[in-house]
Amino acid sequence: MTERIPAINSEQLQQQARELKFYGLQAHWQEIEQQHYPLLASLLRWESDERQQRSLQRRLNNARLGRFKSLAEFDWQWPEKIDQSAIHALLQLDFLSTASNIILIGGNGVGKSTIAQNLGHQAVLQGHTVLFTTAANMLNDLAAQDGDNALRRRLKHYAHVQLLIIDEIGYLSYSNRHADLLFEIINRRYEQGSTIVTTNRPFGEWNEVFPNAACVVSLIDRLVHHSEVIAIEGASYRMKEAQEQAAERQRKTTKKQAGKKEAAK
Structure with missing residues (x-):
């Protein structure tokens, strides 16, 4: 044909x-x-x-989104509080055109990373450059650079993508040096590119994440100035899945043992 x-x-x-x-x-x-x-x-x-296909594949590889569950499979009934309509609206990616930020705040396992990865994936499909990283990996990478030139190159690496996703701020505490580096990234991206941040800590507790760091107030100020903050409340979905899997394994073990006993009669 x-x-x-x-x-x-x-x-x-x-x-x-x-x-x-x-x-x-x-x-x-x-x-x-x-x-x-x-x-x-x-x-x-x-x-x-x-x-176009090669460009898409290259941008997907560079984004380093990892494996994630599609929002089509997301259990919206599990969190006690989540603004589903606001998250679906974010998938239109209007925030990228205004260099606005997205802050996802919530406890462990409520879906913050999944939502961030889906937004990143949608941005890649629409032709944008994206980079997904944990706060620990990014800050340790920057702190390990040997010399000003090497540091400038790595700062550019994180600062110049159209969408930077920083996952898991708040799970570890960091030195003043790490706080200064995060401020440098946020400051370089301020009103230039969008950043998505996931955190388990309200901003009032970021002084515990970056103890004694003088730049925390300025960091938060730049991050939230043009941003949408979405709070998610609820128990850990990962814990729910682990408990369900354990119960299923126990059910199979019990059934198998019952079968052996029946065969032995």
Whole structure:
């Protein structure tokens, strides 16, 4: 069956060739167009589609989102408090156009990371550059840089993506040096790029996360100035799943033992 080629005129084809930077093709456009117009249209479309797919795969790899559950599978009934409509609205990614931040606050296992990863994935699909990292990995990476030049390169690595996701602020405490580095990242991204932060601590407790750090107030001020804060309350869903799995294993063990006893009679 012959593939149907969408109607497209010569000017549109030439624009595609320019966008793809096919300089040799452009130089010999007249002779190629006259002799191979249907093939030309297909070749340009195939090349464009392949480049888009490779770009998507590259951005997905660079985002380092890891494995995560789709929001289609998310149990919205489990948290005691969660604004489902607000989270679905965030999937439209309007916050990226205004360089606004998203702060997800809640206890362990309530879905903060899952929501952040889904937002990151949607951003990648829409053509944005994304990077997902835990606070510990990012701050330890920055603190380990040997020399000013190396540090500047790593700061640029985190500061220049269109969407930076910093997971798990609050689970560990950090030195003043780590606090200064986080402030530097947030300050560089301030009104320039969007940041999603997940934390188990309200901002009033961040002085315990960064004890004695002078920049905490300024850090929080820049982070929340253009932001949407979403609080999630409830017990750990991971704990619920672990308990259900343990109960299922116990049920199977009991059934197996009962079968052995019955066979021994």
